[in-house]
Amino acid sequence: MNEQVILEVKDISLSVGPKSILSHCSLTLHKGELKVLIGPSGAGKSTLLQCINVLTQADSGQILLEGREVMTQNAKELCCYRTKVGMIFQDFKLFDHLTAIENVSIALRKVRGMSKEEAKKRAMQELERVNLAEQRELYPAQLSGGQKQRVAFARALAMDPLVLLLDEPTSALDPELVGEVLAVIRDLASGGMTMIMATHQMDFIRAISSEIIFMENGHIVEQGPPESLLGENAQSRTKQFYNSLASV
Amino acid sequence: MHSLSVVIGALPSILSGSLVTLGIVFAALAIGLVLGLFFAILQVYGRSWQRALIHIYIWFFRGFPILVLLFLGYGLFVALSLPVQPFLISCVVLGLTSTAYQSQIFRGAILSLRPGQMKAARALGMKDSQAIRSIIIPQALRLSIPGWSNEYSILLKDSAICFVLGTQDIMARTAFAAARTHEHLALYACAGAIYFVLTLIIVKILAKLEKRLHIPGYTSVSGEAL
Numbered sequence: 001m002n003e004q005v006i007l008e009v010k011d012i013s014l015s016v017g018p019k020s021i022l023s024h025c026s027l028t029l030h031k032g033e034l035k036v037l038i039g040p041s042g043a044g045k046s047t048l049l050q051c052i053n054v055l056t057q058a059d060s061g062q063i064l065l066e067g068r069e070v071m072t073q074n075a076k077e078l079c080c081y082r083t084k085v086g087m088i089f090q091d092f093k094l095f096d097h098l099t100a101i102e103n104v105s106i107a108l109r110k111v112r113g114m115s116k117e118e119a120k121k122r123a124m125q126e127l128e129r130v131n132l133a134e135q136r137e138l139y140p141a142q143l144s145g146g147q148k149q150r151v152a153f154a155r156a157l158a159m160d161p162l163v164l165l166l167d168e169p170t171s172a173l174d175p176e177l178v179g180e181v182l183a184v185i186r187d188l189a190s191g192g193m194t195m196i197m198a199t200h201q202m203d204f205i206r207a208i209s210s211e212i213i214f215m216e217n218g219h220i221v222e223q224g225p226p227e228s229l230l231g232e233n234a235q236s237r238t239k240q241f242y243n244s245l246a247s248v
Numbered sequence: 249m250h251s252l253s254v255v256i257g258a259l260p261s262i263l264s265g266s267l268v269t270l271g272i273v274f275a276a277l278a279i280g281l282v283l284g285l286f287f288a289i290l291q292v293y294g295r296s297w298q299r300a301l302i303h304i305y306i307w308f309f310r311g312f313p314i315l316v317l318l319f320l321g322y323g324l325f326v327a328l329s330l331p332v333q334p335f336l337i338s339c340v341v342l343g344l345t346s347t348a349y350q351s352q353i354f355r356g357a358i359l360s361l362r363p364g365q366m367k368a369a370r371a372l373g374m375k376d377s378q379a380i381r382s383i384i385i386p387q388a389l390r391l392s393i394p395g396w397s398n399e400y401s402i403l404l405k406d407s408a409i410c411f412v413l414g415t416q417d418i419m420a421r422t423a424f425a426a427a428r429t430h431e432h433l434a435l436y437a438c439a440g441a442i443y444f445v446l447t448l449i450i451v452k453i454l455a456k457l458e459k460r461l462h463i464p465g466y467t468s469v470s471g472e473a474l
Contacts, residue, residue: 053371055367055370055371075375079373079374079375080373081373082370082371082372082373083372083373086371087368087371089364089367089368089371091364093362093364093365093367093368094368095365095368095369095383095387096361096362096365096387096463097383097386097387097390097463106382106383107369107372107373107374110374110378110382111372111373111374111378138464139463139464141463141464142464155372156371156372159372159373
């Protein structure tokens with residue numbers, strides 16, 4: 001594996017009032033890695049992802065993109081940073097008043113400053129990549145959950161991000177639609193995209209993740225490759241959690 | 249038959265007064281649209297002192313009768329030695345009043361958008377101002393059309409009170425003709441009918457606009473829950 005570090009998160013902490021939501025969370029993403037965040041709900045997985053692209057401002061900690069610290073207080077630098085760190089939400093968050101292709105092209109126009117035609121052309125490529133070329137003129141309300149999430153992928157990928165943050169991308173989907181979204185993630189992984197994903201899809205994790213990060217009560221409890229945390233003789237907290245899910 | 253000929257005789261004057269009425273109403277609506285939208289955005293996304301100031305503004309215009317506000321406006325124009333033109337004062341006072349009400353229409357619309365629209369825009373690297381312009385406002389304005397059409401019909405009829413300043417609107421011209429001819433019943437019925445028709449036409453146009461701007465399958469979140 002290529003050892004080039006893309007994203008480094010150091011010592012992120014966040015409290016709301018007296019309650020600590022995240023304490024001293026650190027992680028490193030190398031190029032082409034898919035790291036998976038797991039843990040019970042309320043562990044802070046979503047919050048950690050939101051802190052990584054500063055949709056939630058952490059109380060303390062550092063974020064380094066390609067070795068350079070991101071000055072999150074500087075609005076301009078923050079916007080520029082966010083274009084390089086794509087985000088996929090559990091509930092898609094498509095722009096409801098825009099068609100699929102407009103959802104993908106709007107940031108290309110407003111943020112990248114592309115012309116209408118240029119942006120449309122690029123957006124079309126991204127929609128083709130997720131197999132939604134035919135649905136380009138449909139509005140979010142006319143798409144299925146799986147299609148919405150794939151548009152969200154196209155929207156994020158159009159910005160050419162260095163990293164994708166995925167916040168339970170399949171949790172809001174009907175079971176039969178989960179596959180089509182996982183297929184997109186698998187394609188991205190094999191194409192070398194660097195990703196960190198919060199999820200409960202345990203079998204999927206075993207199959208394709210390079211590392212598992214287990215969180216509980218705002219702490220990163222353990223991290224390691226799936227074979228060592230989930231292997232036959234593993235005595236890990238992750239394994240316990242895995243078994244408790246499997247026994248349901 | 250006498251009343252009919254009086255009405256016919258006064259009609260040209262009353263109808264030209266309706267241009268003045270519409271002038272005031274559209275000017276006030278325009279002022280209210282621009283300022284109201286701005287205030288609504290500050291109320292939702294602004295700092296706490298900005299929200300507090302707007303809150304005071306809204307309660308001032310909500311709490312004072314328009315008649316009082318018109319005379320206050322008149323007094324203010326005199327005190328500041330601005331040109332004391334009844335038409336201008338009426339536009340400004342009704343515009344500032346409508347701002348208060350329209351800001352609440354827009355604020356409600358912004359708050360009823362599906363959650364996370366702003367977050368998604370930020371995550372793509374948009375500045376807040378870009379996100380508000382290209383994501384929030386287009387959605388909020390669509391949801392505001394019904395409330396806005398209501399605001400138009402209220403404002404149109406509120407504008408009748410501007411005749412106290414000497415504005416030459418429908419009401420003033422009717423009152424003048426009535427005082428001269430003593431045909432109050434016929435003349436005011438005619439004036440009422442003109443207000444009615446003006447309400448009907450614009451409300452219908454706005455309903456058409458709402459339909460045309462409708463997005464397939466998309467209603468506000470509250471609409472979807474029903």
